[in-house]
Amino acid sequence: GIQVEQSPPDLILQEGANSTLRCNFSDSVNNLQWFHQNPWGQLINLFYIPSGTKQNGRLSATTVATERYSLLYISSSQTTDSGVYFCAVLHSGNTPLVFGKGTRLSVIA
Amino acid sequence: NAGVTQTPKFRVLKTGQSMTLLCAQDMNHEYMYWYRQDPGMGLRLIHYSVGEGTTAKGEVPDGYNVSRLKKQNFLLGLESAAPSQTSVYFCASSYSTWQEAFFGQGTRLTVV
Numbered sequence: 001g002i003q004v005e006q007s008p009p010d011l012i013l014q015e016g017a018n019s020t021l022r023c024n025f026s027d028s029v030n031n032l033q034w035f036h037q038n039p040w041g042q043l044i045n046l047f048y049i050p051s052g053t054k055q056n057g058r059l060s061a062t063t064v065a066t067e068r069y070s071l072l073y074i075s076s077s078q079t080t081d082s083g084v085y086f087c088a089v090l091h092s093g094n095t096p097l098v099f100g101k102g103t104r105l106s107v108i109a
Numbered sequence: 110n111a112g113v114t115q116t117p118k119f120r121v122l123k124t125g126q127s128m129t130l131l132c133a134q135d136m137n138h139e140y141m142y143w144y145r146q147d148p149g150m151g152l153r154l155i156h157y158s159v160g161e162g163t164t165a166k167g168e169v170p171d172g173y174n175v176s177r178l179k180k181q182n183f184l185l186g187l188e189s190a191a192p193s194q195t196s197v198y199f200c201a202s203s204y205s206t207w208q209e210a211f212f213g214q215g216t217r218l219t220v221v
Binding site for chain 2: 030031033035041042043045048086088090095096097098099100101102
């Protein structure tokens with residue numbers, strides 16, 4: 001099956017810093033989503049982005065499907081950005097989303 | 110509009126006991142999914158359904174059964190719980206696998 005690798009596995013930032021999280025996948029995808037799991041365990045949809053670039057406030061994402069990667073940018077990080085960020089992809093047909101292992105982000109004041 | 114709702118939120122079971130987790134969605138989605146999340150493992154697919162009356166196995170189906178008798182509900186059953194099934198369980202739904210999936214708030218299950 002498709003492999004999804006996220007990097008870095010852990011990231012510690014000072015409040016106000018910028019960061020880039022990366023998601024590499026081993027085959028073509030028809031769907032890609034980024035999620036934020038907050039410290040209470042909730043999975044929050046950030047972006048549905050099988051290709052192209054999207055922005056939502058301080059967050060933006062870019063997927064380059066032909067090169068098999070996606071990037072999540074967080075600017076001017078805040079302590080509320082802490083948590084785990086997951087990338088999930090759909091490879092083909094009816095097979096559901098496959099998740100990476102996540103990037104754990106800690107933003108300190 | 111509640112989205113995806115999971116019941117219960119927390120549960121402690123003894124080894125060998127059975128239980129059913131309920132997932133309900135009010136978005137008229139065709140597809141529904143059950144995932145489990147273990148430390149350092151990300152989310153792994155247990156079973157899924159592509160429509161009412163259908164079910165299919167995912168990556169880690171052993172020890173679980175599912176049913177989709179109504180479009181809006183997807184049930185996950187543990188017939189004889191084992192400590193290895195201690196995990197956080199997430200339900201999700203979508204119009205299709207090609208479209209955005211939405212997740213419930215999770216069920217934390219501990220088997221002692």
